Amino acid sequence: MFSLTPVVRVLLIINVLVFLVTNESIIEQFGLHSFLSDKFNPIQLLTHMFLHGGFNHIFSNMIGLVIFGPMLEQFWGPRRFTFFYFFTGLGAALLFSGINYFEVHSVYETIQTYRANPGYDSFLAFVDQHAGSYYDRLVPFIEKFKTFPDDSKNIQDSLTIVNRIFTNQVDEPMVGASGAIFGVIMGYGLLFPNTQLFLLFPPIPVKAKYLVIFYGAFELYSGVYRTQADNVAHFAHIGGMLFAFILVKYWGSQRKTFY
Known part of the structure; x- marks a missing residue:
């Protein structure tokens, strides 16, 4: 059904295998915790990308990977695509963690007053x-x-x-490859903006660039106006797209290939 490239295949296999053995203890240890949490460990900036909170979570992420990832890997090659994937994933984690720090620190100051x-x-x-x-x-x-x-x-x-x-x-951990996946979607939209994609809901064709714009606007709105009951890491999604934009534009300005 999908023509998987080598790096995309390896990422897919690792994510699925980790999901099959994931339990609450693993999420607590390797999910990304707030910088203010005693449970925070720098390695979580990487490990959280291979953890998912449920079947729907990993399914939606891996579908995005296998649909958009192979064309990017074919265009850039395995090494550059691998760098891109982890660069956007780590960038997403840092943006999310930075915003989370200020939000949680505000709560801490309110508690001190109380x-x-x-x-x-x-x-x-x-x-x-x-x-x-x-x-x-x-x-x-x-x-x-x-x-x-x-x-x-x-x-x-x-x-x-x-x-x-x-x-x-x-102490609420953030998990998932969503930051990197949204980076992949942004990269796809920037490099192949006029490619027609056929949506399932609604069943209409749409150009990749418009899909990226919609995703970005929706995530920005959701991140700013999200309710407290919404546990989706919208700013991680935005971070993945932002770092993807920066890297694609930087590579586009270079004549030499570094990865």
Whole structure:
């Protein structure tokens, strides 16, 4: 069905084999954690690219790899394509981690303020601002805290909850090859912009350049306006596309082949 090139085939096999043996322990150890997490390890910047959170996750990524990857590998050759794949994947991880650092650091500063002056109103403000996805589970405690805002146990429990929410956010690992895959899609769109691609939903033909523009705009919108319940790493997708754009344009300006 697909004409797989050597590097694409190896990447596909590695991703599938790793997926078959992946469990929660492996994701905790090798998924990409926040720079602020005690679980962060620099090697995770690479290893997270071969981990996936479920069948739909790996299926969508590998479909993108086998559809768009072979033409890029044929155009550049195996060495340059391999460099491109990992360059965009690592770039995506760094952009995601940088934005995540500022977001989580903002939560940390809010927690420090709350620890200094805990109370019902400030607790509710914290939940609304940083933990909306937890709201339904916290309703019983919120009602109790509202009724007895000066109760020392309620205040202590609120501190425990705030600390737990921060720990959950800072220790949530990011996994998947999506950053590199979006880089591959961007590379394809830049090099073969007028190639007609036939979509499944809706079933219409569209030029590669328009598909890339749509993907980029959608991911940027989702990254900026995403809800707290949305656990998709949109900024990793944007990072993959951004670093792909930079590298393709740089290579295009060079006369010599380095990879």
